Amino acid sequence: AQTVTQSQPEMSVQEAETVTLSCTYDTSESDYYLFWYKQPPSRQMILVIRQEAYKQQNATENRFSVNFQKAAKSFSLKISDSQLGDAAMYFCAYRVGGNEKLTFGTGTRLTIIP
Amino acid sequence: AAGVIQSPRHLIKEKRETATLKCYPIPRHDTVYWYQQGPGQDPQFLISFYEKMQSDKGSIPDRFSAQQFSDYHSELNMSSLELGDSALYFCASSLRGRETQYFGPGTRLLVL
Numbered sequence: 001a002q003t004v005t006q007s008q009p010e011m012s013v014q015e016a017e018t019v020t021l022s023c024t025y026d027t028s029e030s031d032y033y034l035f036w037y038k039q040p041p042s043r044q045m046i047l048v049i050r051q052e053a054y055k056q057q058n059a060t061e062n063r064f065s066v067n068f069q070k071a072a073k074s075f076s077l078k079i080s081d082s083q084l085g086d087a088a089m090y091f092c093a094y095r096v097g098g099n100e101k102l103t104f105g106t107g108t109r110l111t112i113i114p
Numbered sequence: 115a116a117g118v119i120q121s122p123r124h125l126i127k128e129k130r131e132t133a134t135l136k137c138y139p140i141p142r143h144d145t146v147y148w149y150q151q152g153p154g155q156d157p158q159f160l161i162s163f164y165e166k167m168q169s170d171k172g173s174i175p176d177r178f179s180a181q182q183f184s185d186y187h188s189e190l191n192m193s194s195l196e197l198g199d200s201a202l203y204f205c206a207s208s209l210r211g212r213e214t215q216y217f218g219p220g221t222r223l224l225v226l
Binding site for chain 1: 155202
């Protein structure tokens with residue numbers, strides 16, 4: 001079975017600083033997709049960034065970027081210039097190509113210190 | 115841009131009652147997914163539908179059933195509710211063959 005592990009239950013960062021959230025996954029598949037979702041206090045699930053496993057280039061979305069290490073099965077999220085609005089629970093998620101379901105990690109709660 | 119719509123947003127039920135949750139996907143999305151998120155937990159996949167047919171099934175209790183209609187909206191029917199069913203229920207939608215799922219705001223179900 002595929003698993004997603006987030007080893008950091010909580011992280012904190014000073015406003016305007018950079019923080020990296022860790023995620024590792026276990027799979028025997030070659031075709032898959034990785035995602036970071038953000039869940040603020042409203043509990044809405046918001047897509048932050050996605051990465052296709054077949055792409056070597058790391059995905060970037062404005063202040064958010066990933067470090068995708070396929071051989072190590074690692075998929076970390078870097079948030080630059082942290083803002084108060086970034087405070088949320090961040091979930092790493094995995095989906096096999098052609099399969100339906102998302103498998104989530106247990107989440108990392110990010111606190112932004114003003 | 116239009117998002118996934120879920121109704122109701124909040125629901126309070128007694129044990130052994132039934133509940134129906136509704137999901138309206140993003141326009142032109144043909145695939146719907148249901149997830150359950152318990153307090154302090156990550157979302158767990160329940161079931162998905164494509165073109166009105168069940169396409170995948172996860173840890174959905176036998177007391178729950180779901181369907182997708184011709185306009186692609188979906189309903190999750192929950193019977194004989196238990197205290198442990200109290201959770202946030204998400205619906206997500208996507209285009210078939212596209213890997214990204216977009217989530218609705220969720221329905222908070224409280225079973226007393």
